[in-house]
Amino acid sequence: MISPWALIPNLTLPRELFCKPGALAALEGLGGKRVALVTGGSSLKASGALDRARQLLERGGGKVVMESVVAKEPSEPDVRPLAEQARQLEPDWIVGIGGGSVLDAAKAMWVWYEQPEVTLAAIAKPHSLPPLRKKARLALVPTTSGSGSECSPALTLNGAQGAKQVIVSRELTPDVAILDAQLAATMPPAVTAFTGIDAFTHAQEAYVSPLATSIVKTLAVSALRALLEFLPRAYAHGDDLEARERIHVAASLAGLAQASASTGLTHALAHALGARTGKPHGLLNAAFLVPVARFNAADGARGRYDALAKDLGLASADALIEEEGRLLEKLDLAGALSAVLPAASRNGDEALAAAALQDPCARTNPRRVNDAKALAGWLQTLGAS
Ligand SMILES: [Zn+2]
Secondary structure: OOOHHHHOOOOOOOOEEEEOOOHHHHHHHOOOOEEEEEEOOHHHHHOOHHHHHHHHHHHOOOEEEEEEEOOOOOEHHHHHHHHHHHHHHOOOEEEEEEOHHHHHHHHHHHHHHHOOOOOOHHHOOOOOOOOOOOOOEEEEEEOOOOOOOOOOOEEEEEOHHHOEEEEEOHHHOOOEEEEOHHHHOOOOHHHHHHHHHHHHHHHHHHHHOOOOOHHHHHHHHHHHHHHHHHHHHHHHOOOOHHHHHHHHHHHHHHHHHHHHHOOOHHHHHHHHHHHHHOOOHHHHHHHHHHHHHHHHHHOOOHHHHHHHHHHOOOOOHHHHHHHHHHHHHHOOOOOHHHHHOHHHHOOOOHHHHHHHHHOHHHHHOOOOOOOHHHHHHHHHHHHHO
């Protein structure tokens, strides 16, 4: 009998990828007759990009039949009414333009527009989502350089008590991804830093994941090289379009690596602490990136970090971890740990550790973690340092 594992693709890609300055213009050729636009609102409107997207769609013969602004970190109750509206208005394309939350909301709206009966619990198992594309297709346009959702087969929603619910299915890989770095050039420095470190963490955790394949490592190394060089430039000079372009592409590559090999303990902790504090996902990753790399490299997984260091032209795992520390300094994120940790784990927080261990990302950490008490003790040492 064939193992179900053999049937899971290592990589799924959008059918079409537009990746050049001004790539937003590709919306004109989408061919949609009735378009549902999903956006995050104000900054897109202020920059004029939303008007331009609408004009392009209309010039291409489409009509924007619904326009939805979604909240940050949406949950099922935020998205269900949009799907219901879509069922009445019957769009043939869904176009999501915004940060990672917006792109994921567009995916979730698409799922319930096409498959209203489906519950999150029923599609929790990877690749169990019934077929989409009976009613509409999906185009995604990221305006931050972070989540990689525009190319990935995954969506994340906020669940009960803020816990993350992740759905993975090849059906969710968008039909079209439009990478136009000019749209990301208006990101303020803090958002550039948070989303960029999120992308960095995706690439690093995917590379050292037990699920990493050679293609994952190739994608991850390419993303990490670009982020090490160009993220500080984009942070310091938002109008540096070369840097914007490089980190925009790097975030998509990192997203592909993450979609294939998942992430690890940094993300598990970021999800658990994010549910409790509501702090930005990228800031939480910035807080745990170096401590988790040290923790993993200290026992069992050192070879994986040494291999990554070598692929990046660095001497060893230690040199890599030092380089990451310098990157965080350049992004003014060296104090991220003390900004997020004291409230949570000054006394060793077993509930936080247990929540992190419940997160699916903990299962693909290269160093086995399964003891909440031990993890809480480790968190306490971080709080004390
Ligand atoms: Zn992330």
